[in-house]
């Protein structure tokens with residue numbers, strides 16, 4: 026089975042954005058060193074708009090061939106007129122309200138979310154599946170998450186949108202790698218203990 030990886034940007038205290046989900050206060054830490062890391066290891070996680078602006082033209086997916094996100098996260102792209110924000114990937118959006126896909130590259134899942142994710146995990150391909158977020162979708166898929174890649178920015182929010190919008194449980198993960206950046210950003214990779 027290939028992995029479902031929740032690759033996510035967080036504050037030190039584990040929030041993926043302010044109480045409304047807005048994560049723009051994290052952007053100030055995306056400097057040259059961090060961009061080089063993203064370009065080398067996770068270029069497919071930078072939006073089409075971002076790749077264009079940053080000159081990531083010649084990049085190929087390194088880790089993922091599929092992205093899944095909730096409709097509220099996808100809505101941020103739609104609101105700017107972008108229907109395929111992660112065009113290097115097969116894009117999947119969970120939604121019960123989007124009646125049809127706005128883009129040929131986007132599949133909408135309206136029912137049996139977990140069943141569809143299990144089908145995707147069973148596919149025989151070399152690359153993995155990126156769980157983009159947001160909080161609600163991650164909470165619903167928490168049992169399917171095999172790996173966490175947490176980009177932690179040196180900010181404390183006090184309150185905000187949690188990584189997982191789910192009920193309390195203590196789920197164990199093993200730390201596989203920690204990468205530190207000069208500006209205080211950390212990227213930690215964890216595998217799920219099954």
Ligand SMILES: NC(=O)c1ccc[n+]([C@@H]2O[C@H](COP(=O)([O-])OP(=O)(O)OC[C@H]3O[C@@H](n4cnc5c(N)ncnc54)[C@H](OP(=O)(O)O)[C@@H]3O)[C@@H](O)[C@H]2O)c1
Pocket residue numbers: 032033034035040041042045046047048094095096097098099101119120121122123134135136137138157158159160161162163165186190
């Ligand atoms: N820090 C980061 O790296 C990061 C990454 C991603 C997102 N975010 C933030 O997260 C925020 C959005 O998170 P969110 O928790 O509000 O929403 P979300 O998880 O992105 O999307 C929730 C929506 O997904 C659909 N959905 C959820 N479960 C479903 C199911 N079982 N079947 C079908 N559809 C389902 C529903 O769409 P319908 O209402 O259409 O039915 C639901 O309203 C944004 O503000 C974004 O900035 C941050």
